[in-house]
Amino acid sequence: MVTPKVYETxxxxxxxxxHSHVFEVRSGMLIMPGPTAPGAQQVWEAAETAEMKEVVHLYGKVYHLWQTDRGDALPLGEPKLMTSFTEAGQFDFDKVVGDRDRRFGVDYKRKRDIRQEAVPEPKIHEDADHAWKQRRNSM
Structure with a gap:
């Protein structure tokens, strides 16, 4: 991940x-898995929200080496440049993120509501999220 200043260079x-991280952060999709000890969640959530105030501005570029959803036992084939979801409707958000919530004991709706207040939405550079813009324009 890089800052907007680096991204613009x-x-x-x-x-x-x-890709940008605005949707991931503000929707509650992006989490920092935390401790499960009683009473620790509230402190962790405050720290996570503070961190998300920084992450929301960053741009990311990621290569996946292992396509685990295909069931490969080892990382096979070429690395793939990946992107992130940038708006609702690009996947079954409630199912996928809901499944994650159950595994990690979190609630994206709560995180979304907190972040709507606590994490201001920055302007996204026009060149970011090109993969989704390209897809939208080809439909």
């Missing part, structure tokens, strides 16, 4: 390979 074609 990249060539335009390179910037198109990076």
């Amino acid at each position: 990249l060539p335009a074609e390179e910037r198109k390979l990076w």
Whole structure:
């Protein structure tokens, strides 16, 4: 992940390979798994929210080496440039994030509500999230 200042120094074609974190953060999709000890969740949630105030501004570029959803026992094939979801409706949010919530004992709706107040929405650079813009334009 890089800051907007670093992101803006990249060539335009390179910037198109990076994604924003605004939707991930403000929707409650992005979490920092925390301790499960009684009473620790409230303190952790405050720390997580403070961190999300920083992450919401950052741009990311990620390569996946292992396609675990395919069931491969080892990382096979070429690394794949991935992106992140940038708006509701790009996947079954309630199912996928709801499943994650059950596994980690968190609630994205609570995180979303807290972050709507606590984490201001920054302006996203026009070159970011190009993969989704390209997909939308080809439909």
